Amino acid sequence: MPKIYLLDVTNRDGVQTARLGLSKLEKTMINIYLNEMGIFQSEFGFPTTRHEINYLKANLELAEIGVIKPMRLEGWIRAIPADVETTFRNVPDIDHLSLSISTSNQMIEGKFQGRKTHDDIIKDMTDAVDAARAAGAESIGVNAEDASRTDINYLVEFGLAGKEHGADRVRYCDTLGYDNPFTIYDNGRKMAEKIGLPIEVHCHNDLGMAVANSIAGAMGVIDGGQDTYINTTINGIGERAGNADLIAVILAAQKSKDIAQTYKLAGPIKLSMAYKLARFASYAFDVPIPINQPGVGSNAFAHESGIHADGVLKDPENYELYNFEELGRGETELVETGREICTGEYGGISGFSHVMGKLEVPVKFPDREKANEILELVRYANVESQKPLTEEQLLFIAKYPGIAKKLLTLTPLA
Numbered sequence: 001m002p003k004i005y006l007l008d009v010t011n012r013d014g015v016q017t018a019r020l021g022l023s024k025l026e027k028t029m030i031n032i033y034l035n036e037m038g039i040f041q042s043e044f045g046f047p048t049t050r051h052e053i054n055y056l057k058a059n060l061e062l063a064e065i066g067v068i069k070p071m072r073l074e075g076w077i078r079a080i081p082a083d084v085e086t087t088f089r090n091v092p093d094i095d096h097l098s099l100s101i102s103t104s105n106q107m108i109e110g111k112f113q114g115r116k117t118h119d120d121i122i123k124d125m126t127d128a129v130d131a132a133r134a135a136g137a138e139s140i141g142v143n144a145e146d147a148s149r150t151d152i153n154y155l156v157e158f159g160l161a162g163k164e165h166g167a168d169r170v171r172y173c174d175t176l177g178y179d180n181p182f183t184i185y186d187n188g189r190k191m192a193e194k195i196g197l198p199i200e201v202h203c204h205n206d207l208g209m210a211v212a213n214s215i216a217g218a219m220g221v222i223d224g225g226q227d228t229y230i231n232t233t234i235n236g237i238g239e240r241a242g243n244a245d246l247i248a249v250i251l252a253a254q255k256s257k258d259i260a261q262t263y264k265l266a267g268p269i270k271l272s273m274a275y276k277l278a279r280f281a282s283y284a285f286d287v288p289i290p291i292n293q294p295g296v297g298s299n300a301f302a303h304e305s306g307i308h309a310d311g312v313l314k315d316p317e318n319y320e321l322y323n324f325e326e327l328g329r330g331e332t333e334l335v336e337t338g339r340e341i342c343t344g345e346y347g348g349i350s351g352f353s354h355v356m357g358k359l360e361v362p363v364k365f366p367d368r369e370k371a372n373e374i375l376e377l378v379r380y381a382n383v384e385s386q387k388p389l390t391e392e393q394l395l396f397i398a399k400y401p402g403i404a405k406k407l408l409t410l411t412p413l414a
């Protein structure tokens with residue numbers, strides 16, 4: 001039976017969102033956490049964007065040494081040969097690519113404005129696939145942007161052309177969040193049946209249906225006989241009203257009525273990473289988690305009204321569909337209310353050594369020179385993120401100073 005794979009696009013769709021962004025170290029921590037959670041693939045960035053190059057290379061190095069393994073790291077580019085060439089010039093070791101191009105009449109008329117026909121779009125995409133194959137890409141997905149407003153027969157033609165040139169998957173992008181669970185089920189199923197390749201579902205939340213659509217689309221693809229890849233973002237962060245929230249998608253796939261028996265998540269997925277991941281993304285993006293967010297919101301397991309509180313005290317299953325422990329919640333947090341020594345962009349060696357020695361896993365440096373080297377990197381990381389580094393970020397820098405240095409090196413335009 002085909003399965004549901006999770007493909008997180010926080011480091012692409014999430015960071016391209018208006019008013020929001022992540023430092024390269026924050027993007028890296030997200031890749032590390034997604035890998036630990038058992039996510040199949042992270043769309044980790046933009047290989048044609050110059051300031052991404054060192055970050056992308058550093059993360060591929062982390063994959064090479066087993067820190068980000070087995071998760072796939074895949075880059076997102078436009079489906080044109082020029083972008084493929086730039087990609088392999090910038091990041092020669094990249095193995096996985098998503099090639100994206102708009103397919104709807106709206107975009108052909110409204111965006112390309114007569115410069116591209118339907119045939120041109122397929123030609124650009126297949127030329128890009130050929131170029132990626134020739135350059136040694138291991139896996140290639142072709143993305144139909146605005147697929148939900150594209151004629152289904154043309155989408156099938158697009159997918160079949162991609163397949164003929166060696167694409168491994170087709171991404172159905174509900175770019176504007178226009179679908180509903182019934183329409184995306186139908187389209188997912190038809191594409192799977194007629195194209196005969198795994199289909200990705202990429203949903204947006206403009207009508208509040210991103211998670212429901214992702215699940216319904218995935219069911220359609222599986223009923224059509226193919227694997228499916230749900231695109232998610234942490235906390236649903238993404239363009240406009242956002243994307244399908246990773247944790248809600250996992251919960252829906254595992255806990256919703258009658259789904260899990262037939263439609264299985266490829267795994268194992270470590271749901272116990274959920275709370276930590278959601279909290280870190282919220283901190284890094286500087287966007288609070290809504291109080292009523294599924295699973296990770298502060299009210300997700302809170303009960304006050306008489307009947308509910310009484311019911312849940314007698315048996316939590318009376319009013320809770322799943323346990324907070326499953327999501328990695330329940331630990332008491334200690335907050336310092338007295339004197340606190342911090343480290344940051346203007347910090348010195350004494351304060352820094354104090355902070356590192358107080359970590360849960362204390363870090364002691366062999367000599368002052370080594371401590372100074374790490375402190376310098378911590379200062380730069382703080383300049384880039386403009387907020388205190390988390391314990392795990394400090395530990396990462398202390399453990400992988402060479403890689404941290406690459407992450408913090410943004411090469412400006414020549």
Ligand SMILES: [Zn+2]
Pocket residue numbers: 013175202204238239243
């Ligand atoms: Zn998107």
